[in-house]
Amino acid sequence: xxQKKYVHTNLFPDLESIPQDAAIDVLEQSVYxxxxxxxxxxxxxxxxYSPIYVHNNGTLEPQYLGSYPEMDGxxxxxxxxxxxxxxxxxTGEWPTMQVKNRILHVESFLTAFLTTKTEMVKWLMWEIGKxxxxxxxxxxRTVDYILDTVEALKEQDRNASKLELNSGIYAQVKRGPIxxxxxxxxxxxxxxxTFATLLPALIMGNTVIYRPAKFGxxxxxxxxxxxxxxxxKGVINVIxxxxxxxxxxxxxxxxxxVLAFIGSSKIAxxxxxxxxxxxxxxxxxxxxxxxxAIILKDADLEIAVNxxxxxTLAFNGxxxxxxxxxxxxxxxxxxxxxxxxxxxxxxxxxLPWEKDAYITPLPEPNKPQYLNELINDALAKGASIVNEGGxxxxxxxxxxxxxxxxxxxMRIYSxxxxxxxxxxxxxxxxxxxxxxxxxxxxGQQVSIFSNNADTIASLIDPLINQVCRININxxxxxxxxxxxxxxxxxxxxxxxxVIDALRVFSIRTMVATRDSENNKQLFSQILExxxxxxxxxxxLL
Ligand code: G3H
Numbered sequence: 066x067x068q069k070k071y072v073h074t075n076l077f078p079d080l081e082s083i084p085q086d087a088a089i090d091v092l093e094q095s096v097y098x099x100x101x102x103x104x105x106x107x108x109x110x111x112x113x114y115s116p117i118y119v120h121n122n123g124t125l126e127p128q129y130l131g132s133y134p135e136m137d138g139x140x141x142x143x144x145x146x147x148x149x150x151x152x153x154x155x156t157g158e159w160p161t162m163q164v165k166n167r168i169l170h171v172e173s174f175l176t177a178f179l180t181t182k183t184e185m186v187k188w189l190m191w192e193i194g195k196x197x198x199x200x201x202x203x204x205x206r207t208v209d210y211i212l213d214t215v216e217a218l219k220e221q222d223r224n225a226s227k228l229e230l231n232s233g234i235y236a237q238v239k240r241g242p243i244x245x246x247x248x249x250x251x252x253x254x255x256x257x258x259t260f261a262t263l264l265p266a267l268i269m270g271n272t273v274i275y276r277p278a279k280f281g282x283x284x285x286x287x288x289x290x291x292x293x294x295x296x297x298k299g300v301i302n303v304i305x306x307x308x309x310x311x312x313x314x315x316x317x318x319x320x321x322x323v324l325a326f327i328g329s330s331k332i333a334x335x336x337x338x339x340x341x342x343x344x345x346x347x348x349x350x351x352x353x354x355x356x357x358a359i360i361l362k363d364a365d366l367e368i369a370v371n372x373x374x375x376x377t378l379a380f381n382g383x384x385x386x387x388x389x390x391x392x393x394x395x396x397x398x399x400x401x402x403x404x405x406x407x408x409x410x411x412x413x414x415x416l417p418w419e420k421d422a423y424i425t426p427l428p429e430p431n432k433p434q435y436l437n438e439l440i441n442d443a444l445a446k447g448a449s450i451v452n453e454g455g456x457x458x459x460x461x462x463x464x465x466x467x468x469x470x471x472x473x474x475m476r477i478y479s480x481x482x483x484x485x486x487x488x489x490x491x492x493x494x495x496x497x498x499x500x501x502x503x504x505x506x507x508g509q510q511v512s513i514f515s516n517n518a519d520t521i522a523s524l525i526d527p528l529i530n531q532v533c534r535i536n537i538n539x540x541x542x543x544x545x546x547x548x549x550x551x552x553x554x555x556x557x558x559x560x561x562x563v564i565d566a567l568r569v570f571s572i573r574t575m576v577a578t579r580d581s582e583n584n585k586q587l588f589s590q591i592l593e594x595x596x597x598x599x600x601x602x603x604x605l606l
Contacts, residue, residue, distance in 0.1 A: 076462055077118040077125060078416060087418040089187050092131035094286045097140075097305055100147030101298030103289060106134035111306075113283055116194040116426035116461040117416060127461070130191055133282050136306030138314030141274075144302045145320050148245045148272040151299025159300045160242045160270040163598045164222045165605050167268055168215055174295040175211050181287045185256060188284030190417035193252055194426040194461070197418050199380060203257045210257070210546055213563045214264055219605045221567060226602050228588070233580045235588065237600055240571035242270030243347060244322030247315055249308075251327040251351070252428060253383045255281025261546070262325035262349060265566035267301060271323065274302045276312055278328070280428040308332070316340050323570060327351035327385075330555040349569045350558040351550070354509035355389045355481050356532075356541040359498045359524070362396040364514035368538050370404045376512065376540030377487045378412065378465050381424055386541045388512060389481060390471070391489045392498035398491050402469065406452045409465050409487070414454075424485060426461035433458045436466075436484045443468045443475045443488070451489075479505070495524070502531045508553025510534040510541040533557075576600050 095110070096103040111134075114127040151157050159167070182204050189200035225239040246266040250259035255278050266273050277285050285303065292301045304311050315321050316339035323346070326333050330352040340346045358376060360369050376388035393401050415422030427433065440456050448468045450456045455466035463485055471478055471488035478488065492498055502511060511532050515521050521537055528535055533551045536542070543550045551560040559569045576599065578584040591600050 075120070076414065076416075076459055077120060079120045083119075084418060086183075087187060087190065089130070089191050091129060092283050092286060094131060094133045094283055094305075096289065097134055097136065097144070098289045098292055098301065098303040099144040099299075100150070100302070101293060103293060106136065106140075106305075108137060108140075109135040111135045113192070115191045116428045116430075117191060118426075118460050125460075128191065131283050134305045136304055136311055138310045141304050141306065141311035141314050142318060142320075144304050145245065145274055145315050145318065147299040148274050148302050149320060151297065152242075152245055152272040155242065155244070157272070157299075158297050159272060161598055162270065163601075164218060167270065168218065168605075170296050171211065171215060171264070171268055174291060175208070177291040177295060178211070178288070179208065181291075184287055185284055189256065189281070192281050192284055193255065193428045194417055195380060196422045196425050200417065203254060206544070206546070207257045207260045210260055210563065211264055213546065214268060214567070217563045218268055218567055221564075222605045226604050228602070230580060234577050235580055235584070236575045236577040237602075238573060238575040239599060240269065240568070241574040241599075243570065243572055244271060245320060246271045246273045246323040246325055246570065247312060247321045248273055248275045248325045249312060249328065250278050250281075251385070252278040252280040253380065253385070254327075255284060258327050258351070259285075261561055261566065262327070262570075263301075266323065266325060266570040267296070269567060269571040271570055272300050272302075274304060274315065274321075276304050276306075276308070279308075312336060313339055319345070321346065323347045323349065325349045325570075329353055333558075347569070348558050349561070349566075351385060351561065352552070352556050352558075353481050353507055354385050354552060354556045355479070355505060355507045356386060356510045356512070357390045357392055357498060357502060358388045358512040358514065358540075359495075360391060360393045360397065360401055361495075361513070361515040361517070361520055362394040363517045363520060364397065365516055365538065366397065366401060366404055369401065369514040370408055372512065372514070372538065372540040373405060373487075374408045374412070376542075378409065378423065378485055381427060381463070381465075381485045382487075383427070383483055384542075386510060386543050387483075388541055389483075389488075390478070390501075391487060392492050392501070393489055395491050395493055402451060402467075402489065405487075405489075406467055409452050409467060410454065412465060414462060414464060424462070424465055427463055427484065428461075430461075432484055433461070433463050436463055436482065436486055439475075439477045439480065439482055439486060440466060440468065443471060443477050446475050447472070448475065448477075448488075481507075499524075499527060502528065506555045508532050509556040510536060510552075512536040512539060512541050514538055 110132040113130040119128045186200040319341040412423040414424040452467045454464040457464040465485040467487045469489040
């Protein structure tokens with residue numbers, strides 16, 4: 066049981082005390098989207114419970130939120146056939162549509178999407194426990210991502226609106242779609258990271274099957290009708306159900322041309338291996354990470370502490386880019402620990418809609434148990450919990466826990482905790498954190514905290530080929546979305562950014578001809594008569 070001082074008010078609400086603007090109705094989500102139809106599901110349903118418990122008539126239980134189709138593999142295959150039909154081997158209306166018209170569809174989608182913000186924010190709070198400001202930010206960032214993608218595509222199209230002459234060959238080189246894309250986003254950003262792959266895949270002319278993550282499923286419901294109304298039949302399809310049964314079947318069928326998956330490397334490898342013709346499969350993957358921060362003796366400690374608090378504990382540490390291990394140089398260890406611990410102890414534990422709530426309920430029902438195992442393992446091997454409240458949990462609430470000193474014998478040293486535990490390792494020699502990074506299975510990002518240009522410079526060169534982003538006096542993060550987001554080793558495959566995503570979901574393709582009078586005349590006739598959607602020098606403004 067949690068210590069009294071941390072539950073001075075009850076952490077979970079009574080049904081009646083939930084504020085009006087946070088209250089949500091149960092949603093029995095009984096349809097899926099296939100071939101432009103909202104199809105009524107007649108099979109079994111999975112129930113959705115919130116990580117938020119509610120006191121109701123004397124009992125404290127996770128709030129029931131609704132249900133969704135527990136689709137079987139054969140139905141998933143039928144949905145895939147709808148996506149294949151819309152693609153029609155690249156001859157469908159959507160893959161051959163002019164870019165400007167595809168953009169019009171996306172813009173009409175955006176207009177409707179903007180009206181869903183209030184609802185989306187509520188679902189994010191109830192389904193994954195994300196606090197209100199972060200839920201709103203996730204929605205707004207998605208809107209910006211859509212707008213920026215449209216602009217980037219226009220720019221890409223403008224750059225390709227010309228013919229090139231090289232070694233006696235005229236050519237127009239553009240980017241074309243690849244085929245049918247299976248998109249699966251993660252539960253920590255069920256909206257934003259879904260659109261980070263779904264949108265570029267769509268706008269480049271692919272057709273898409275989207276399967277929501279394990280949490281953040283009902284929030285997709287308002288989008289089904291909008292997808293149906295704004296895109297041609299079969300261009301976007303939404304399936305539900307167990308990943309092994311649905312995504313597994315789709316991969317085994319060989320009908321998936323691109324796998325866009327954000328989740329664990331274990332599942333990604335499983336899915337990739339199921340494809341019978343791996344040479345035909347393109348994969349765009351955002352996977353595991355254990356980003357370290359190295360806090361050096363000459364760091365500005367205020368900055369280092371502030372960045373490390375949000376870096377480790379924003380959304381309870383459930384970000385792939387979160388700082389998951391801190392290496393602190395011994396000279397400043399005491400002061401850093403003191404300041405860091407003090408800040409962590411100030412973080413408000415509360416419900417997602419409560420003002421300033423930072424630590425909120427965890428959506429994975431078994432997570433507290435897993436986090437406790439990591440903590441007990443570390444304690445048994447010599448670490449201590451250094452902050453008040455550390456190690457305490459109350460149903461889905463897990464209090465931030467700083468473990469010190471951590472060493473390589475502990476599970477927390479190498480396992481990605483994806484939760485509110487902060488392991489701290491003291492070091493004398495910079496080679497210690499460098500070795501950790503070189504030997505790690507992960508290679509996403511690192512943060513370095515120092516105010517010494519020579520020190521920073523001496524670390525950039527050995528680290529730049531270990532990770533894909535070095536953050537100086539700044540936490541690790543994905544944004545801004547204009548910058549490349551990727552990783553080495555088990556952390557990613559392919560690069561996502563507004564521009565890179567347009568590239569990974571398309572293939573360079575061209576029309577070429579030998580430089581002769583006859584061929585030039587033929588090209589002119591096609592261009593001037595606007596006879597082809599592809600071979601065209603029209604400009605998009
Ligand atoms: O969970 C992984 C996300 O891509 C992290 O994104 O750095 O914006 O929180 P973020």
